[in-house]
Each structure stands twice: as C-alpha cells, then as structure tokens.
Amino acid sequence: MAHKTRESIVWRTDHAFLSLEDLADACGLHPGLVEQFVEYGLLEPSAGAGPRSLFPASAVERLRRIIRLKCDLGVNLAGIAVILEMRERLVGLQEDLARLQGRADEDE
Secondary structure (H helix, E strand, O other): OHHHHHHHHHHHHHOOEEEHHHHHHHHOOOHHHHHHHHHHOOOOOOEOOHHHOEEEOHHHHHHHHHHHHHHHOOOOHHHHHHHHHHHHHHHHHHHHHHHHHHHHHHHO
C-alpha cells in the first residue's frame, strides 16, 4: 500500500505545474528575474505566457542550475544557455548508451 502511495506522489510531483510566481518562490527569487530567464530562453513554460505561464515541476531544478551558474560561477546568460544545451545532449547520449548496452546484454 505504501508503495502505491509513493508512486502516486511521484506521479503528481512529476506532472505538476507551477506558476511563474510559485517557481520563483521555490527558488527564493523575484518573479521578474525568472521572467527574464524565460525571455532569454533559459526556461520554457509548458503553457501560457507572461505571468500566467505554467512550468513543469522539473523547472525548479533547471532554475536552480541557472542560478548556480550565474551567481556562484559567474557565467553570463549566453554561457548558461550553451552549458544547459550541452548538458541535455550529454544526458541524452548517456541514455542512448545505456539503452544500447541493455540491448547488447540481451543479445548475449
């Protein structure tokens, strides 16, 4: 029973949407700063535009990465965009490699 409850919580969290204000609050930021990141293309809303934008729960993690790169490491917004794109490609390649290794293991 506890396992089903945990799966339900994980599903709801993964499929939840946050307003721009909620996303900013989750990271301790001013909504205007989050809006700038959206305008620059570092964050993409799932639905809506402007203050009515809705973001997936995964945007919290992405926004925290953006803040870490900007504030802690001093990377400018263009650099952040490049780093995030390279990270997404790397994760995709790692997933492809794991999938191919799984197929190779099945063939043996």
